[in-house]
Amino acid sequence: MKTILVVGIGTGNPEHLTVQGINALRRAQVLFIPDKGAEKSELAKVRRDICERYLENPRIVEYTVPRRNTAAEYGQGVADWHSALREIFSKLLAEHVTDGGTCAFLVWGDPGLYDSTLRIIDPLRAKGEFAVEVVPGITSIQALTAAHGIALNRIGEPVQITTGRRLGEAGLAADSVVMLDGQTAFTEVDPELEIFWGAYLGTPDQITIAGRVGDVAQSILQARQAARLQHGWIMDIYLLRHREP
Protein backbone atom coordinates (compact mmCIF):
# COMPACT_ATOMS: atom_id res chain seq x y z
CA MET A 1 0.00 0.00 0.00
CA LYS A 2 1.23 3.48 -0.90
CA THR A 3 0.36 6.60 1.07
CA ILE A 4 -0.74 9.87 -0.48
CA LEU A 5 -0.42 12.95 1.71
CA VAL A 6 -2.56 15.86 0.56
CA VAL A 7 -1.00 18.85 2.25
CA GLY A 8 -2.49 22.34 2.46
CA ILE A 9 0.34 24.88 2.25
CA GLY A 10 -1.52 28.17 2.75
CA THR A 11 -1.82 31.03 0.32
CA GLY A 12 1.71 31.99 -0.59
CA ASN A 13 3.33 32.99 2.68
CA PRO A 14 5.84 30.19 3.42
CA GLU A 15 5.12 30.83 7.12
CA HIS A 16 1.52 29.66 6.59
CA LEU A 17 2.90 26.11 6.73
CA THR A 18 1.81 24.28 9.85
CA VAL A 19 4.17 22.10 11.85
CA GLN A 20 1.96 19.18 10.80
CA GLY A 21 2.38 20.20 7.16
CA ILE A 22 6.16 20.45 7.42
CA ASN A 23 6.34 17.04 9.10
CA ALA A 24 4.12 15.57 6.37
CA LEU A 25 6.35 16.93 3.61
CA ARG A 26 9.37 15.45 5.41
CA ARG A 27 7.73 12.01 5.40
CA ALA A 28 7.26 12.05 1.63
CA GLN A 29 9.83 10.48 -0.68
CA VAL A 30 8.57 12.63 -3.53
CA LEU A 31 6.61 15.89 -3.77
CA PHE A 32 4.24 16.55 -6.67
CA ILE A 33 3.84 20.15 -7.80
CA PRO A 34 1.47 21.30 -10.54
CA ASP A 35 2.77 23.43 -13.39
CA LYS A 36 -0.12 25.54 -14.66
CA GLY A 37 1.77 27.32 -17.42
CA ALA A 38 3.88 30.44 -17.61
CA GLU A 39 1.35 32.86 -16.14
CA LYS A 40 1.21 30.88 -12.92
CA SER A 41 4.89 30.05 -12.67
CA GLU A 42 5.14 32.37 -9.67
CA LEU A 43 2.84 29.97 -7.83
CA ALA A 44 4.99 26.97 -8.73
CA LYS A 45 7.98 28.98 -7.50
CA VAL A 46 6.30 29.55 -4.13
CA ARG A 47 5.76 25.80 -3.81
CA ARG A 48 9.40 25.07 -4.67
CA ASP A 49 10.56 27.73 -2.19
CA ILE A 50 8.49 26.09 0.52
CA CYS A 51 10.05 22.71 -0.20
CA GLU A 52 13.54 24.13 -0.16
CA ARG A 53 12.97 26.15 2.99
CA TYR A 54 11.73 23.26 5.12
CA LEU A 55 13.30 20.15 3.54
CA GLU A 56 16.79 18.94 2.84
CA ASN A 57 17.23 17.81 -0.77
CA PRO A 58 13.54 17.43 -1.56
CA ARG A 59 12.69 15.33 -4.60
CA ILE A 60 10.22 17.44 -6.56
CA VAL A 61 8.32 16.24 -9.62
CA GLU A 62 6.35 18.82 -11.57
CA TYR A 63 3.42 17.82 -13.73
CA THR A 64 1.60 19.79 -16.37
CA VAL A 65 -2.02 20.58 -15.57
CA PRO A 66 -4.24 20.28 -18.66
CA ARG A 67 -6.60 23.14 -19.42
CA ARG A 68 -10.25 22.72 -18.53
CA ASN A 69 -12.55 22.87 -21.56
CA THR A 70 -14.50 26.02 -20.72
CA ALA A 71 -16.59 25.64 -23.90
CA ALA A 72 -18.22 22.45 -22.52
CA GLU A 73 -21.18 22.52 -20.11
CA TYR A 74 -19.72 23.35 -16.65
CA GLY A 75 -20.30 20.00 -14.93
CA GLN A 76 -19.09 17.98 -17.92
CA GLY A 77 -16.06 20.22 -18.40
CA VAL A 78 -15.04 19.68 -14.76
CA ALA A 79 -15.64 15.90 -14.95
CA ASP A 80 -13.49 15.58 -18.07
CA TRP A 81 -10.77 17.68 -16.53
CA HIS A 82 -10.75 15.54 -13.38
CA SER A 83 -10.50 12.37 -15.51
CA ALA A 84 -7.51 13.75 -17.36
CA LEU A 85 -5.81 14.70 -14.09
CA ARG A 86 -6.62 11.29 -12.61
CA GLU A 87 -4.68 9.63 -15.42
CA ILE A 88 -1.75 11.94 -14.82
CA PHE A 89 -1.84 11.22 -11.07
CA SER A 90 -1.99 7.46 -11.66
CA LYS A 91 1.13 7.68 -13.79
CA LEU A 92 2.96 9.82 -11.25
CA LEU A 93 2.10 7.39 -8.46
CA ALA A 94 3.18 4.37 -10.50
CA GLU A 95 6.44 5.92 -11.67
CA HIS A 96 7.66 7.81 -8.62
CA VAL A 97 6.31 6.08 -5.51
CA THR A 98 7.78 2.77 -4.36
CA ASP A 99 5.62 0.04 -2.76
CA GLY A 100 4.92 1.05 0.81
CA GLY A 101 6.23 4.51 -0.05
CA THR A 102 4.77 7.91 0.66
CA CYS A 103 4.25 10.91 -1.60
CA ALA A 104 2.76 14.35 -1.10
CA PHE A 105 0.65 16.67 -3.21
CA LEU A 106 1.10 20.30 -2.21
CA VAL A 107 -2.23 22.07 -2.34
CA TRP A 108 -2.76 25.83 -2.32
CA GLY A 109 -4.84 26.88 0.69
CA ASP A 110 -6.67 23.89 2.21
CA PRO A 111 -7.43 20.59 0.45
CA GLY A 112 -11.08 20.88 1.56
CA LEU A 113 -11.95 24.18 -0.08
CA TYR A 114 -12.53 24.55 -3.83
CA ASP A 115 -9.69 22.18 -4.62
CA SER A 116 -10.01 19.08 -6.76
CA THR A 117 -7.16 16.92 -5.51
CA LEU A 118 -9.27 14.81 -3.12
CA ARG A 119 -11.96 14.26 -5.76
CA ILE A 120 -9.38 13.22 -8.30
CA ILE A 121 -7.74 10.65 -6.05
CA ASP A 122 -10.98 9.38 -4.46
CA PRO A 123 -11.50 6.54 -6.99
CA LEU A 124 -7.87 5.46 -6.47
CA ARG A 125 -8.44 5.36 -2.72
CA ALA A 126 -11.75 3.52 -3.18
CA LYS A 127 -9.93 0.73 -5.03
CA GLY A 128 -7.88 0.21 -1.85
CA GLU A 129 -4.60 0.88 -3.58
CA PHE A 130 -3.70 3.94 -1.58
CA ALA A 131 -4.07 5.33 1.91
CA VAL A 132 -4.84 9.04 1.91
CA GLU A 133 -4.07 11.51 4.68
CA VAL A 134 -5.18 15.12 4.56
CA VAL A 135 -3.30 17.92 6.29
CA PRO A 136 -5.29 21.16 6.65
CA GLY A 137 -3.80 24.48 5.55
CA ILE A 138 -4.56 28.19 5.90
CA THR A 139 -7.14 29.27 3.31
CA SER A 140 -7.43 32.56 1.45
CA ILE A 141 -10.57 33.20 3.56
CA GLN A 142 -8.47 33.24 6.71
CA ALA A 143 -5.72 35.26 5.05
CA LEU A 144 -8.41 37.76 4.00
CA THR A 145 -9.95 38.26 7.42
CA ALA A 146 -6.51 38.36 9.08
CA ALA A 147 -5.31 41.02 6.62
CA HIS A 148 -8.37 43.17 7.36
CA GLY A 149 -8.28 42.37 11.08
CA ILE A 150 -11.96 41.41 11.05
CA ALA A 151 -14.19 38.48 11.92
CA LEU A 152 -15.73 36.60 8.99
CA ASN A 153 -19.12 36.41 10.68
CA ARG A 154 -21.25 39.01 12.38
CA ILE A 155 -22.22 37.97 15.93
CA GLY A 156 -24.13 34.69 15.75
CA GLU A 157 -24.82 35.21 12.01
CA PRO A 158 -24.20 32.69 9.22
CA VAL A 159 -21.75 33.24 6.36
CA GLN A 160 -21.87 31.71 2.94
CA ILE A 161 -18.82 30.61 0.98
CA THR A 162 -19.57 30.86 -2.71
CA THR A 163 -18.10 31.50 -6.15
CA GLY A 164 -18.31 34.49 -8.48
CA ARG A 165 -20.27 32.36 -10.95
CA ARG A 166 -22.87 31.49 -8.26
CA LEU A 167 -23.11 35.05 -6.97
CA GLY A 168 -23.77 36.25 -10.54
CA GLU A 169 -26.52 33.62 -11.00
CA ALA A 170 -28.20 33.52 -7.59
CA GLY A 171 -27.45 36.89 -5.99
CA LEU A 172 -26.55 37.40 -2.35
CA ALA A 173 -28.38 35.07 0.08
CA ALA A 174 -26.42 36.06 3.21
CA ASP A 175 -23.10 37.62 4.14
CA SER A 176 -20.82 35.88 1.63
CA VAL A 177 -17.19 35.27 0.97
CA VAL A 178 -16.71 35.02 -2.77
CA MET A 179 -13.92 32.99 -4.35
CA LEU A 180 -12.95 32.42 -7.97
CA ASP A 181 -14.64 35.54 -9.27
CA GLY A 182 -13.14 36.27 -12.67
CA GLN A 183 -16.34 38.09 -13.63
CA THR A 184 -16.08 40.71 -10.85
CA ALA A 185 -19.64 39.99 -9.76
CA PHE A 186 -19.23 42.45 -6.86
CA THR A 187 -19.97 45.30 -9.27
CA GLU A 188 -23.56 44.03 -9.56
CA VAL A 189 -24.52 43.81 -5.87
CA ASP A 190 -26.32 46.26 -3.56
CA PRO A 191 -23.99 49.29 -3.26
CA GLU A 192 -24.88 49.60 0.43
CA LEU A 193 -23.07 46.34 1.30
CA GLU A 194 -19.61 46.41 2.83
CA ILE A 195 -16.83 44.73 0.86
CA PHE A 196 -13.49 43.50 2.20
CA TRP A 197 -11.32 42.63 -0.80
CA GLY A 198 -7.83 41.17 -1.04
CA ALA A 199 -5.45 39.85 -3.69
CA TYR A 200 -2.17 37.89 -3.45
CA LEU A 201 -3.01 37.45 0.23
CA GLY A 202 -0.13 36.41 2.43
CA THR A 203 2.48 37.30 -0.20
CA PRO A 204 4.65 40.45 -0.35
CA ASP A 205 2.37 41.65 -3.18
CA GLN A 206 -0.75 41.59 -0.98
CA ILE A 207 -3.32 44.31 -1.75
CA THR A 208 -6.42 45.03 0.34
CA ILE A 209 -9.32 47.44 -0.13
CA ALA A 210 -12.38 47.76 2.11
CA GLY A 211 -15.45 49.97 2.25
CA ARG A 212 -19.01 50.48 1.06
CA VAL A 213 -19.41 48.70 -2.30
CA GLY A 214 -20.76 51.87 -3.92
CA ASP A 215 -17.65 53.77 -2.81
CA VAL A 216 -14.86 51.29 -3.54
CA ALA A 217 -16.00 48.96 -6.36
CA GLN A 218 -14.29 51.13 -8.99
CA SER A 219 -11.03 51.28 -7.01
CA ILE A 220 -11.07 47.50 -6.70
CA LEU A 221 -11.68 47.08 -10.43
CA GLN A 222 -8.76 49.38 -11.20
CA ALA A 223 -6.41 47.79 -8.65
CA ARG A 224 -7.39 44.37 -9.95
CA GLN A 225 -6.72 45.29 -13.57
CA ALA A 226 -3.39 46.97 -12.84
CA ALA A 227 -2.17 44.05 -10.71
CA ARG A 228 -3.26 41.55 -13.32
CA LEU A 229 -1.30 43.37 -15.98
CA GLN A 230 1.75 43.57 -13.75
CA HIS A 231 1.78 39.93 -12.58
CA GLY A 232 0.14 38.22 -15.55
CA TRP A 233 -2.35 36.55 -13.15
CA ILE A 234 -4.41 37.35 -10.11
CA MET A 235 -5.90 35.43 -7.19
CA ASP A 236 -8.37 37.49 -5.23
CA ILE A 237 -11.24 36.97 -2.82
CA TYR A 238 -13.71 39.16 -0.97
CA LEU A 239 -16.27 39.24 1.79
CA LEU A 240 -19.62 40.97 1.19
CA ARG A 241 -21.33 41.86 4.42
CA HIS A 242 -24.44 43.68 5.52
CA ARG A 243 -23.49 46.60 7.74
CA GLU A 244 -23.88 46.19 11.47
CA PRO A 245 -27.03 48.13 12.43
Added chain:
Amino acid sequence: MKTILVVGIGTGNPEHLTVQGINALRRAQVLFIPDKGAEKSELAKVRRDICERYLENPRIVEYTVPRRNTAAEYGQGVADWHSALREIFSKLLAEHVTDGGTCAFLVWGDPGLYDSTLRIIDPLRAKGEFAVEVVPGITSIQALTAAHGIALNRIGEPVQITTGRRLGEAGLAADSVVMLDGQTAFTEVDPELEIFWGAYLGTPDQITIAGRVGDVAQSILQARQAARLQHGWIMDIYLLRHREP
Protein backbone atom coordinates in the same frame (compact mmCIF):
# COMPACT_ATOMS: atom_id res chain seq x y z
CA MET B 1 2.16 52.16 21.15
CA LYS B 2 1.68 48.58 22.29
CA THR B 3 1.11 45.70 19.89
CA ILE B 4 -1.52 43.01 20.35
CA LEU B 5 -1.00 39.80 18.40
CA VAL B 6 -4.15 37.73 18.01
CA VAL B 7 -2.87 34.29 17.13
CA GLY B 8 -4.95 31.37 15.87
CA ILE B 9 -3.53 28.16 17.34
CA GLY B 10 -5.69 25.51 15.67
CA THR B 11 -8.03 23.07 17.34
CA GLY B 12 -5.95 21.21 19.90
CA ASN B 13 -3.23 19.52 17.88
CA PRO B 14 -0.03 21.42 18.79
CA GLU B 15 1.15 20.70 15.22
CA HIS B 16 -1.68 22.89 13.88
CA LEU B 17 0.51 25.86 14.78
CA THR B 18 1.81 27.68 11.72
CA VAL B 19 5.38 28.93 11.45
CA GLN B 20 3.88 32.43 11.42
CA GLY B 21 2.01 31.63 14.64
CA ILE B 22 5.12 30.30 16.38
CA ASN B 23 7.12 33.36 15.34
CA ALA B 24 4.34 35.62 16.60
CA LEU B 25 4.28 33.91 20.00
CA ARG B 26 8.06 34.31 20.19
CA ARG B 27 7.73 38.06 19.61
CA ALA B 28 5.37 38.48 22.56
CA GLN B 29 6.68 39.44 26.00
CA VAL B 30 3.56 37.97 27.57
CA LEU B 31 0.92 35.43 26.49
CA PHE B 32 -2.69 35.73 27.63
CA ILE B 33 -4.64 32.50 28.10
CA PRO B 34 -8.30 32.30 29.10
CA ASP B 35 -9.37 30.14 32.00
CA LYS B 36 -12.95 29.06 31.40
CA GLY B 37 -13.40 27.05 34.58
CA ALA B 38 -12.71 23.50 35.59
CA GLU B 39 -14.64 21.79 32.81
CA LYS B 40 -12.48 23.43 30.17
CA SER B 41 -9.17 23.13 31.97
CA GLU B 42 -8.06 20.61 29.34
CA LEU B 43 -8.27 23.40 26.78
CA ALA B 44 -6.17 25.74 28.92
CA LYS B 45 -3.69 22.87 29.26
CA VAL B 46 -3.44 22.52 25.48
CA ARG B 47 -2.63 26.22 25.24
CA ARG B 48 0.03 25.98 27.95
CA ASP B 49 1.51 22.90 26.23
CA ILE B 50 1.75 24.83 22.98
CA CYS B 51 3.59 27.66 24.69
CA GLU B 52 6.00 25.32 26.39
CA ARG B 53 6.61 23.29 23.23
CA TYR B 54 7.56 26.22 21.03
CA LEU B 55 8.88 28.84 23.44
CA GLU B 56 11.66 29.05 25.97
CA ASN B 57 10.46 30.32 29.35
CA PRO B 58 7.20 31.80 28.12
CA ARG B 59 5.55 34.31 30.41
CA ILE B 60 1.92 33.17 30.62
CA VAL B 61 -0.87 35.10 32.30
CA GLU B 62 -4.21 33.37 32.73
CA TYR B 63 -7.41 35.35 33.09
CA THR B 64 -10.82 34.20 34.22
CA VAL B 65 -13.52 34.42 31.58
CA PRO B 66 -16.84 35.60 33.04
CA ARG B 67 -19.96 33.62 32.22
CA ARG B 68 -22.31 35.00 29.59
CA ASN B 69 -25.79 35.76 30.93
CA THR B 70 -27.83 33.25 28.95
CA ALA B 71 -31.04 34.47 30.59
CA ALA B 72 -30.71 37.86 28.82
CA GLU B 73 -31.84 38.47 25.20
CA TYR B 74 -29.09 36.97 22.98
CA GLY B 75 -27.68 40.19 21.49
CA GLN B 76 -27.71 42.01 24.82
CA GLY B 77 -26.17 39.05 26.63
CA VAL B 78 -23.30 38.97 24.14
CA ALA B 79 -22.78 42.75 24.28
CA ASP B 80 -22.61 42.71 28.10
CA TRP B 81 -20.21 39.78 28.05
CA HIS B 82 -17.93 41.57 25.55
CA SER B 83 -17.93 44.69 27.76
CA ALA B 84 -16.91 42.66 30.79
CA LEU B 85 -14.10 41.01 28.81
CA ARG B 86 -12.99 44.38 27.42
CA GLU B 87 -12.45 45.63 30.96
CA ILE B 88 -10.44 42.53 31.80
CA PHE B 89 -8.34 42.93 28.63
CA SER B 90 -7.69 46.62 29.37
CA LYS B 91 -6.39 45.69 32.80
CA LEU B 92 -4.19 42.88 31.42
CA LEU B 93 -2.71 45.23 28.81
CA ALA B 94 -2.06 47.97 31.36
CA GLU B 95 -0.51 45.65 33.94
CA HIS B 96 1.53 43.25 31.83
CA VAL B 97 2.59 45.03 28.63
CA THR B 98 5.30 47.68 28.70
CA ASP B 99 5.20 50.78 26.46
CA GLY B 100 6.23 49.71 22.95
CA GLY B 101 5.84 46.10 24.08
CA THR B 102 4.06 43.21 22.43
CA CYS B 103 1.60 40.68 23.82
CA ALA B 104 -0.33 37.78 22.31
CA PHE B 105 -3.78 36.36 22.80
CA LEU B 106 -3.94 32.67 21.90
CA VAL B 107 -7.20 31.95 20.10
CA TRP B 108 -8.69 28.51 19.50
CA GLY B 109 -9.08 27.89 15.76
CA ASP B 110 -8.89 31.11 13.78
CA PRO B 111 -9.46 34.64 15.15
CA GLY B 112 -11.89 35.32 12.28
CA LEU B 113 -14.40 32.55 12.93
CA TYR B 114 -16.93 32.67 15.79
CA ASP B 115 -14.38 34.18 18.12
CA SER B 116 -14.88 37.42 20.06
CA THR B 117 -11.32 38.56 20.65
CA LEU B 118 -11.17 40.97 17.70
CA ARG B 119 -14.53 42.50 18.56
CA ILE B 120 -13.51 42.95 22.16
CA ILE B 121 -10.26 44.75 21.34
CA ASP B 122 -11.67 46.77 18.40
CA PRO B 123 -12.62 49.83 20.52
CA LEU B 124 -9.12 49.76 22.09
CA ARG B 125 -7.60 49.71 18.61
CA ALA B 126 -9.95 52.47 17.43
CA LYS B 127 -8.65 54.77 20.18
CA GLY B 128 -5.21 54.41 18.59
CA GLU B 129 -3.66 52.98 21.74
CA PHE B 130 -2.76 49.62 20.24
CA ALA B 131 -1.63 48.12 16.95
CA VAL B 132 -3.31 44.79 16.24
CA GLU B 133 -1.95 41.97 14.09
CA VAL B 134 -3.95 38.86 13.30
CA VAL B 135 -2.34 35.50 12.58
CA PRO B 136 -4.67 32.95 10.96
CA GLY B 137 -5.01 29.45 12.40
CA ILE B 138 -6.49 26.11 11.40
CA THR B 139 -10.23 26.03 12.15
CA SER B 140 -12.37 23.12 13.29
CA ILE B 141 -13.97 23.26 9.81
CA GLN B 142 -10.66 22.34 8.24
CA ALA B 143 -9.89 19.77 10.92
CA LEU B 144 -13.32 18.23 10.20
CA THR B 145 -12.91 17.91 6.44
CA ALA B 146 -9.31 16.69 6.83
CA ALA B 147 -10.39 14.01 9.32
CA HIS B 148 -13.08 12.79 6.92
CA GLY B 149 -10.84 13.21 3.87
CA ILE B 150 -13.52 15.18 2.05
CA ALA B 151 -14.01 18.54 0.39
CA LEU B 152 -16.24 21.03 2.21
CA ASN B 153 -18.02 22.05 -0.97
CA ARG B 154 -19.59 20.04 -3.74
CA ILE B 155 -18.19 21.01 -7.16
CA GLY B 156 -18.91 24.70 -7.76
CA GLU B 157 -21.56 24.72 -4.99
CA PRO B 158 -21.79 27.16 -2.09
CA VAL B 159 -21.48 26.17 1.57
CA GLN B 160 -22.92 27.96 4.54
CA ILE B 161 -21.19 28.30 7.89
CA THR B 162 -23.78 28.58 10.60
CA THR B 163 -24.60 27.83 14.24
CA GLY B 164 -26.85 25.23 15.83
CA ARG B 165 -29.08 28.03 17.09
CA ARG B 166 -29.52 29.38 13.55
CA LEU B 167 -30.06 25.94 12.02
CA GLY B 168 -32.79 25.30 14.59
CA GLU B 169 -34.48 28.63 13.77
CA ALA B 170 -34.04 28.93 10.00
CA GLY B 171 -33.58 25.37 8.75
CA LEU B 172 -31.08 24.32 6.10
CA ALA B 173 -30.61 26.85 3.27
CA ALA B 174 -27.68 25.08 1.56
CA ASP B 175 -24.97 22.56 2.38
CA SER B 176 -23.97 23.77 5.84
CA VAL B 177 -21.22 23.39 8.36
CA VAL B 178 -22.73 23.79 11.81
CA MET B 179 -20.75 25.06 14.77
CA LEU B 180 -21.69 25.63 18.41
CA ASP B 181 -24.64 23.25 18.36
CA GLY B 182 -25.41 22.40 21.97
CA GLN B 183 -29.01 21.66 20.96
CA THR B 184 -28.08 18.83 18.50
CA ALA B 185 -30.17 20.49 15.77
CA PHE B 186 -29.02 17.77 13.33
CA THR B 187 -31.70 15.45 14.74
CA GLU B 188 -34.36 17.73 13.21
CA VAL B 189 -33.13 17.91 9.59
CA ASP B 190 -34.06 15.90 6.48
CA PRO B 191 -32.91 12.30 7.20
CA GLU B 192 -31.76 11.95 3.58
CA LEU B 193 -28.94 14.47 4.06
CA GLU B 194 -25.38 13.27 4.59
CA ILE B 195 -23.71 14.26 7.85
CA PHE B 196 -19.97 14.37 8.59
CA TRP B 197 -19.56 14.82 12.33
CA GLY B 198 -16.47 15.22 14.47
CA ALA B 199 -15.57 16.01 18.09
CA TYR B 200 -12.25 16.92 19.78
CA LEU B 201 -10.88 17.28 16.25
CA GLY B 202 -7.11 17.27 15.98
CA THR B 203 -6.66 15.88 19.51
CA PRO B 204 -5.89 12.27 20.52
CA ASP B 205 -9.56 12.01 21.61
CA GLN B 206 -10.87 12.78 18.10
CA ILE B 207 -14.13 10.99 17.18
CA THR B 208 -15.71 11.02 13.71
CA ILE B 209 -18.99 9.60 12.40
CA ALA B 210 -20.36 9.97 8.86
CA GLY B 211 -23.38 8.72 6.93
CA ARG B 212 -27.01 9.37 6.04
CA VAL B 213 -28.58 11.46 8.84
CA GLY B 214 -31.42 8.96 9.24
CA ASP B 215 -28.87 6.17 9.77
CA VAL B 216 -26.32 7.80 12.06
CA ALA B 217 -28.04 10.59 14.04
CA GLN B 218 -28.67 8.24 16.99
CA SER B 219 -25.06 7.00 17.01
CA ILE B 220 -23.86 10.58 17.05
CA LEU B 221 -26.17 11.48 19.93
CA GLN B 222 -24.89 8.51 21.91
CA ALA B 223 -21.22 9.14 21.12
CA ARG B 224 -21.71 12.80 22.01
CA GLN B 225 -23.33 12.02 25.33
CA ALA B 226 -20.76 9.39 26.31
CA ALA B 227 -17.83 11.64 25.41
CA ARG B 228 -19.36 14.57 27.25
CA LEU B 229 -19.70 12.48 30.38
CA GLN B 230 -16.14 11.22 30.07
CA HIS B 231 -14.45 14.59 29.41
CA GLY B 232 -16.84 16.94 31.20
CA TRP B 233 -17.08 19.07 28.03
CA ILE B 234 -17.37 18.62 24.28
CA MET B 235 -16.49 20.65 21.19
CA ASP B 236 -18.04 19.24 18.06
CA ILE B 237 -18.94 20.36 14.55
CA TYR B 238 -20.58 18.84 11.52
CA LEU B 239 -21.20 19.26 7.83
CA LEU B 240 -24.70 18.62 6.44
CA ARG B 241 -24.61 18.00 2.72
CA HIS B 242 -27.05 17.07 0.01
CA ARG B 243 -25.97 13.82 -1.60
CA GLU B 244 -24.19 14.01 -4.94
CA PRO B 245 -26.72 12.95 -7.59
